[in-house]
Amino acid sequence: MDKAFSQIYKIQGGNIYNAGKASTEIKSILKQLGINSFIIRRVAIAAYEAEMNVVMYAKHATMTFEVTPKQINIIVEDEGPGIADVSLAMQEGYSTATPEMREMGFGAGMGLPNIKRNSDSFKIESVVGKGIKLEIKININ
Amino acid sequence: MKLKEIVKKLKLSVRCGENNLDRDVTGGCASDMLSNVIAYSKKGDVWTTIQIHANIVAVAVLKELAAIIIVQGREPADDTIQKAKEENIPLLVSKLSAYEVVGKMYELGVGRN
Numbered sequence: 001m002d003k004a005f006s007q008i009y010k011i012q013g014g015n016i017y018n019a020g021k022a023s024t025e026i027k028s029i030l031k032q033l034g035i036n037s038f039i040i041r042r043v044a045i046a047a048y049e050a051e052m053n054v055v056m057y058a059k060h061a062t063m064t065f066e067v068t069p070k071q072i073n074i075i076v077e078d079e080g081p082g083i084a085d086v087s088l089a090m091q092e093g094y095s096t097a098t099p100e101m102r103e104m105g106f107g108a109g110m111g112l113p114n115i116k117r118n119s120d121s122f123k124i125e126s127v128v129g130k131g132i133k134l135e136i137k138i139n140i141n
Numbered sequence: 142m143k144l145k146e147i148v149k150k151l152k153l154s155v156r157c158g159e160n161n162l163d164r165d166v167t168g169g170c171a172s173d174m175l176s177n178v179i180a181y182s183k184k185g186d187v188w189t190t191i192q193i194h195a196n197i198v199a200v201a202v203l204k205e206l207a208a209i210i211i212v213q214g215r216e217p218a219d220d221t222i223q224k225a226k227e228e229n230i231p232l233l234v235s236k237l238s239a240y241e242v243v244g245k246m247y248e249l250g251v252g253r254n
C-alpha cells in the first residue's frame with residue numbers, strides 16, 4: 001500500500017495536562033493534506049480519546065498514524081494494566097476513572113464508544129498486566 | 142445568532158476572544174463530562190460548563206465549538222486562557238448556574254443545533 005504519510009508519536013501516561021498533543025498534530029497534518037473536514041473530525045476524536053486513555057490509565061504508548069490513499073490508520077500500543085473485560089469497557093457509561101478525574105470531567109465512560117462510533121474499523125486487543133492495542137481505521141471516501 | 146448578542150443579553154464577562162465575538166452560534170450544549178461533549182456537541186455550538194482546565198479548549202477545538210461559557214462564577218485557569226487565545230476560542234464567564242444560562246439562551250432562541 002502506498003503511504004502518503006506516516007508518523008509515530010510517543011505518549012506519556014500520568015499527566016492529563018499533556019494530553020491532546022498528538023491528536024492536535026494529527027489534525028493539522030490532515031488539514032495540510034487537504035482531507036475533508038468531516039473525516040478530520042472523526043480522526044481527531046478517535047485520536048484524542050485514545051490519547052486520553054493512555055494518559056489516564058497506562059504508563060506510556062506509541063501512536064502510529066498513517067495516511068494511505070484510501071484510509072487513515074491509527075494504531076495505539078500501550079504498556080499498562082490492560083483491560084480485563086473488554087466488552088464491559090466498551091459499554092457506554094462504564095469507567096474506572098478516579099474521583100479526581102471525574103471531577104475534571106473525565107470518566108464519562110464514553111471514550112471507547114466514541115472511538116468506535118467514529119471509525120470504520122475498530123479492533124481492540126488486551127493482555128492483562130501488559131497493555132492494550134487499538135487499531136482504528138477511517139475511510140477517506 | 143451572533144455570539145456578541147448572547148454576551149450582551151446574558152451579561153457575560155469576556156476572559157478572552159474579544160475579537161471573535163462576531164461569529165455565529167448555531168446551537169448549544171451543556172455538560173461537564175468531556176467525552177459527552179465530544180459525542181453530542183455540534184459544530185457552532187456554545188458550550189456551557191463548570192470545568193475550567195485547559196482540556197476544555199482542546200475539546201472545543203476538536204468539535205469546532207463557537208465558544209465556552211464557564212458558569213457559577215468559576216474562573217478559567219491561566220493556562221486555559223492562554224490556550225484559548227492561541228486557538229481562538231472565546232472564554233466567557235457567568236455568575237449564574239448552567240440551568241439559568243441555558244434557560245436564558247433558549248429564551249433568546251438558541252436551541253439544539
Ligand SMILES: Nc1ncnc2c1ncn2[C@@H]1O[C@H](COP(=O)(O)OP(=O)(O)O)[C@@H](O)[C@H]1O
Nearest residue numbers: 053057082089095096097107108109110111112
Ligand atoms: N489504555 C487503557 N489501559 C487500561 N484500561 C483502559 C484503557 N483504556 C480504557 N481503559 C478502561 O476502559 C474503561 C472505559 O474507557 P472509556 O470508554 O475511554 O471511558 P473513560 O475513559 O471515561 O473511563 C476505563 O475506565 C478503563 O477502565
Ligand SMILES: [Mg+2]
Nearest residue numbers: 052053111112
Ligand atoms: Mg476514556
